[in-house]
Amino acid sequence: MPVTVRYFYQNTKIDKVREVMIDKLTNTVSKLIELPDTIEVCIYKLDDNVYGGIDKYITNRLGLNSNLTLEEIPKILVHELIHVHQRHTSQLSIKHNTYYWLGIPYHNLDTNLTFEEYKNTPWEMDVENKQTKVLQQALDILTTNN
Numbered sequence: 001m002p003v004t005v006r007y008f009y010q011n012t013k014i015d016k017v018r019e020v021m022i023d024k025l026t027n028t029v030s031k032l033i034e035l036p037d038t039i040e041v042c043i044y045k046l047d048d049n050v051y052g053g054i055d056k057y058i059t060n061r062l063g064l065n066s067n068l069t070l071e072e073i074p075k076i077l078v079h080e081l082i083h084v085h086q087r088h089t090s091q092l093s094i095k096h097n098t099y100y101w102l103g104i105p106y107h108n109l110d111t112n113l114t115f116e117e118y119k120n121t122p123w124e125m126d127v128e129n130k131q132t133k134v135l136q137q138a139l140d141i142l143t144t145n146n
Contacts, residue, residue: 003030003039010044012066018043021070025077028138033085033130036060051076056094059087078135082127092123099123 005023007014022041029035040061046052051068055061062080064073086092092101099106101122109118118124 001037002027003035003037006038006040008040008042008044009066010042012043012045015043018070018073021073022064022077024142025074025138026081028141029078029081029134031141032134032137033082034089035081035085036088039081039084052080054080054083054087056097060084074135074139075131078138079127079131082130082134083123086123086126091126 003026005019005026007019007022026035026039026041036059038060040055040058042055042061042063043066044063045067046063046065048067050065051072052062052064055063062077062084064076064080068076083092087094092099094100097108099109099121104122106121109121113121119128
């Protein structure tokens with residue numbers, strides 16, 4: 001059954017080309033990793049050095065920077081979809097600004113870590129280990145089916 005993708009835009013124009021790309025890639029990735037039946041994608045203006053992120057409060061919601069080009073979207077989307085997968089499968093949970101990876105709490109991450117330190121958290125390292133393979137497999141499937 002295909003994943004339903006719901007879109008939310010904030011101060012940006014609706015972009016149907018972007019939505020088609022996100023729909024296709026999300027549904028292809030869902031064949032490779034377990035994802036929820038519905039995923040919410042928020043497209044809004046973020047700082048230039050922020051490409052995307054997951055919502056701390058809603059486990060199936062992710063955000064993408066509206067400044068991303070069509071070429072940049074696949075890599076960032078797959079990165080965030082892996083985080084959605086982590087939360088959907090309960091590897092990662094976030095409660096009251098505490099992140100839990102496999103049940104182990106990590107406190108005060110929003111204010112106390114540099115970007116490099118954050119990239120070395122276990123959930124980011126897990127994404128790093130999976131992202132290239134999942135992206136390549138998804139692109140191969142999409143290319144084969146077209």
